[in-house]
């Protein structure tokens with residue numbers, strides 16, 4: 001009777017397992033190498049020169065008098081674009097326009113409108129008539145004054161309408177007004193400022209978070225439609241930036257100044273259709289959407305916002 005040799009019997013299985021392991025290790029190594037090379041291309045080399053007046057003489061920025069929008073306006077004017085600035089307050093618009101003209105010797109125009117209103121687009125259309133627009137930055141946006149449970153939001157009915165008008169309608173309508181002329185010239189860039197809070201639901205900032213998810217979906221869908229027509233449409237999803245909206249006064253590495261954020265973001269245009277725009281924010285985006293389970297992200301978001309609400313109401317003595 002032949003004896004049963006265990007070692008010999010298992011040898012083919014061992015060899016197969018070796019090759020499976022080798023294949024997995026090689027795939028992981030190739031994936032890691034790809035990530036390092038694309039990361040180096042985006043975050044170290046960048047695509048800084050893409051945005052120039054070769055795209056079209058004018059750049060349009062909504063919400064251009066403060067924070068991130070003002071920084072986009074400054075950076076685009078520095079690159080030689082003539083600037084169309086749109087915000088609510090004519091006085092602030094005049095100040096920004098004057099400072100851009102004197103610092104960068106560029107032409108400026110302004111339109112004062114309240115994006116909370118839905119009937120402003122004929123006025124904007126008139127103001128944009130005849131301009132060769134190379135870049136549109138759909139930046140205007142509003143958030144909550146403090147995190148709040150949906151049904152406890154003060155003046156909820158108006159809050160909903162205003163937030164949808166400012167954060168969603170503005171992006172769709174401005175795109176409707178600007179994209180046809182970009183399509184006709186087969187060039188142009190539209191940057192839609194969404195938010196990291198559009199990457200996952202943020203409890204107690206639920207309406208804001210949802211409007212920003214819309215902006216992200218709108219941008220990515222539109223980019224798929226118009227990429228082959230030479231138009232770049234980018235969804236920009238920042239985490240915290242030190243602006244009036246966030247009330248962050250001391251910038252840090254993860255909460256940069258708007259100038260620093262915008263300088264980093266502009267190097268990603270043409271390289272990423274969807275971007276967190278700034279390397280530390282890209283790491284935070286990876287952790288919150290790939291590494292951490294969504295239940296944990298929701299739970300921590302709720303806890304953080306409940307604490308912020310408590311602090312805010314205590315300070316306002318509204319409890």
Ligand SMILES: NC(=O)c1ccc[n+]([C@@H]2O[C@H](COP(=O)([O-])OP(=O)(O)OC[C@H]3O[C@@H](n4cnc5c(N)ncnc54)[C@H](OP(=O)(O)O)[C@@H]3O)[C@@H](O)[C@H]2O)c1
Pocket residue numbers: 062063064065066067068069070086087088089092113114115116139140141142143166193194195196237238239240241242243244245246258
């Ligand atoms: N800061 C952050 O951490 C952060 C993070 C993620 C995403 N974002 C997004 O980035 C964008 C800019 O945020 P920000 O922090 O720079 O905001 P900000 O400092 O509050 O500036 C907002 C700008 O929009 C204008 N604006 C506000 N409401 C308006 C309205 N109803 N009609 C017309 N203009 C209006 C403001 O000017 P007037 O008040 O003079 O009109 C100002 O120029 C927003 O879409 C925001 O959601 C910001």
